[in-house]
């Protein structure tokens with residue numbers, strides 16, 4: 398059997414092309430944002446990048462009707478969707494043999510106050526990488542909701558306000574402030590995903606140290 402790579406997992410697991418494209422782009426944006434934030438606070442390593450890229454890999458096999466449902470999920474559908482942090486953990490451990498990224502993936506829906514899932518971890522018991530991905534993932538979902546194209550997306554400022562509102566309940570409040578100042582320093586444009594291409598990302602990373610080892 399040929400060895401899987403983080404990059405090949407999507408193509409192997411996604412149920413169809415639409416799901417693959419939607420989640421791959423979301424995953425890449427979360428990877429770039431998480432990498433930038435981790436570099437800013439000095440805790441970047443390759444395992445963080447892999448975890449951010451694959452944080453939702455456990456969703457790839459869930460029925461499209463549930464994944465892309467615009468309305469409210471039923472209790473059962475919610476349970477199925479929430480299983481993705483555990484399933485992602487198993488996939489990355491078993492398919493890639495990578496224990497650290499698997500742990501960060503498991504942690505990416507934990508809340509600072511202990512109200513998250515799957516384990517209800519509290520504060521610094523949640524890996525810092527999991528806390529970083531939590532913020533970048535939420536920001537991307539708020540500003541670019543893949544489930545409903547017509548729904549009004551939040552502006553970056555509205556998303557910052559929302560992150561601050563949920564600081565110390567859902568999010569690590571210190572990391573939220575670091576994230577907001579990072580995006581303001583980088584002057585990330587509102588429509589950065591429209592210009593989502595290699596030169597643009599490269600330019601973004603020029604502002605941070607050593608972009609070459611990420612791209």
Ligand SMILES: [Fe+2]
Pocket residue numbers: 452453481505506534
């Ligand atoms: Fe997730």
Ligand SMILES: [Fe+2]
Pocket residue numbers: 423427452453534
């Ligand atoms: Fe996500």
